[in-house]
Amino acid sequence: xxxxxxxxxxxVRRRGQxxxxxxxxxxxxxxxxxxxxxxxxxxxxxxxxxxxxxxDESGMPKxxxxxxxxxxxxxxxxIQQVVRGDSAAYFCASSLRPTEIYQPQHFGDxxxxxxx
Amino acid sequence: xxxxxQNSPSLSVQEGRISILNCDYTNSMFDYFLxxxxxxAEGPTFLISISSIKDKNEDGRFTVFLNKSAKHLSLHIVPSxxxxxxxxxxxxxxxxxxxxxxxxxxTKLSVIP
Numbered sequence: 001x002x003x004x005x006x007x008x009x010x011x012v013r014r015r016g017q018x019x020x021x022x023x024x025x026x027x028x029x030x031x032x033x034x035x036x037x038x039x040x041x042x043x044x045x046x047x048x049x050x051x052x053x054x055x056d057e058s059g060m061p062k063x064x065x066x067x068x069x070x071x072x073x074x075x076x077x078x079i080q081q082v083v084r085g086d087s088a089a090y091f092c093a094s095s096l097r098p099t100e101i102y103q104p105q106h107f108g109d110x111x112x113x114x115x116x
Numbered sequence: 117x118x119x120x121x122q123n124s125p126s127l128s129v130q131e132g133r134i135s136i137l138n139c140d141y142t143n144s145m146f147d148y149f150l151x152x153x154x155x156x157a158e159g160p161t162f163l164i165s166i167s168s169i170k171d172k173n174e175d176g177r178f179t180v181f182l183n184k185s186a187k188h189l190s191l192h193i194v195p196s197x198x199x200x201x202x203x204x205x206x207x208x209x210x211x212x213x214x215x216x217x218x219x220x221x222x223t224k225l226s227v228i229p
Contacts, residue, residue, distance in 0.1 A: 042219030
């Protein structure tokens with residue numbers, strides 16, 4: 001789906017465990033965004049990263065959640081000590097460098113996180 | 117506080133007829149609007165967009181209309197096909213240099229053969 005690769009597609013964790021979600025952007029895209037979709041809701045922005053930099057994490061919960069986009073390798077969304085409320089679909093998107101002309105974000109197929 | 121609203125959770129349309137999906141927004145600072153289509157177990161796929169300086173944008177069977185004064189946009193699909201059955205999300209951004217998409221809750225379109 002538009003070249004953004006997310007894995008795993010499904011992840012089951014018990015309360016208190018850690019969840020790591022990976023995202024490889026479209027080749028040539030250096031901007032990565034993470035969104036969360038709760039059941040029956042629209043997608044909600046979490047964080048925007050460029051290589052080695054967090055640009056905007058205003059949508060991310062202050063505790064337990066972190067994100068990175070290292071110089072080499074995929075972007076990682078990490079959730080520590082997961083709780084039932086973290087159960088959701090997590091989508092990663094990527095885009096070309098924002099310019100005067102809006103560049104649509106291309107989404108991966110998401111990771112469905114289930115907390116037991 | 118929902119800034120982008122899709123008030124119809126679902127819509128059923130006969131194959132070959134027109135599908136009209138509606139979206140309202142409250143933030144007058146939104147500058148760019150997009151429609152995404154989503155199949156089950158897949159990510160959203162970009163469909164069509166419109167800048168606030170336009171009132172219409174057309175791409176094949178898909179046309180988006182924007183009424184800034186009413187803060188309303190709509191997506192028209194003509195003719196509708198069974199493969200169009202999906203959830204359609206309306207999204208908005210604050211400007212060309214912005215990146216934070218604000219999504220509506222989506223409308224599930226079913227096209228009946």
